[in-house]
Amino acid sequence: MSDMRLIVAGAGGRMGRTLVRAIAETSGAVLAGALEAPGSELIGQDAGVLAGLPANGVLLSADLWALSAQADGIIDFTVPAATIANVAIAAERGIVHVIGTTGLSASDDAVIKSVTKRAVVVQSGNMSLGVNLLAALVKRVAQSLDQDFDIEILEMHHKQKIDAPSGTAYMLGKAAAEGRNIDLQSHSVRARDGHTGARTPGDIGFATLRGGTATGDHTVIFAGPYERIELAHKSENRMIFAHGALKAALWAKDKKPGFYSMTDVLGLTD
Template sequence: MKVAIVGAAGRMGQMLIREIARTEGCSLAGASEAAGSKAIGRDAGELAGVAATGVKITADSAAAIGAAEVVIDFTVPAAAVAHAGIAADKGVSMVIGTTGLDARQTAAVHDCARRIPILWAANMSMGINILMALVEKTASLLDPGYDIEVLEMHHRHKIDAPSGTALALGRAAAAGRKVRLEDVWRKSRDGHTGARPAGEIGFATLRGGEEVGVHTVMFAAAGERLELSHRAFSRETYASGAVRSALWLTGKKPGLYGMKDVLGL
């Protein structure tokens, strides 16, 4: 499979290029970066620390995407939407790991998925996606007297909060309780907030250092607390899941898919 990486000079972009280099059945066909990047014109493989690929990083994302069968995007919301539009126009499948999209941007991705297969996941880690399934099941088994809190920590450079993964875990818990997350969430607390309402799903966000990602879902009741946790020690787990997802998209019909589909959960 010919794969394009947008945001190729970023930490995840380089990790994805290394993952492609060691994955049988994959080859790097295109790589792009934002105009003005110092990486423009460099060999994508050499920049990522692997053998030269002959693929030069370009500011022309349309050319990079057009050279591939699937494009993987870990960029920023506005860029991800633009790349989805290009992929849809060119008939190129897409894997999106970008989070923090607003309602308008999310709708745009859904529109593109009517024309091409798109796999979009807040987190490509196998472990995290199994955790989501466990959270949904646990929430369905415990009575509403158990308070649900989602705690997450990431590196100091992360730009969205709560993380997309934390929100996905909250949605899993809400699905287990058969409620809409937006109807019960509390994203932050400050000052005199009063007692915690019954049924609320709360979020706590920590930022600092180079933490790759820590997520814990707490089910707290009188006398006990159940915690389900996952910690990522390397972005390799995200890159591995993204490339696996790109291969999984082979031959799929247009539509919006998730990691549950890839893992058969």
């Protein structure tokens, strides 16, 4: 079987450079293109050199239409506006689109799902194996414990992260809400300040920390009468997200058009 030819979106950023390194280390995958935002000062630079590797001859470009002519998939950890722009082109070209972008709105998600009748999309708020196993555990624990156990989600990321709460925290909250068979939006508490009154039974709380270089720490707390259960995941390197995204891309290569998540990739679907 031939190698899967992959484009890295945001190839000049922290996650993009990590993806370039991960592809170089992964059997069955090859870097076919490196995408950057129009006007970026990195356009024309070598993706390998930027990633700390020997030059690979793949130069950063802002033209996804041209890059995708000889590609099988795109891995996209960028920003919502860029991802939504990429969705239409990836679908038109018929290439796999792996989306790890966070901060997407409900309307953004609707746009992404609108192309899945004719395109393969794998989307997740977090691509790591550990986090997706954590989400499965959170759902199971939430199913097992009644509302006497309050659910709180604590997350910390580096000081450059621009969205809050993180996509992973939201993913864990959604897993907890599914376990409780409730709607997350109507039970979500994103901030507390001042005289808030007592906690409303059934709420799922989120607390956000930002600072330093933390790549992602998440803890889900089930706080009951006289005891607490804490389920946690701590990321030590962005490479775990890159490896997960590559696993998703290779898994999706021959799949039928549709919308998939990491639970599908990892066989964790109920």
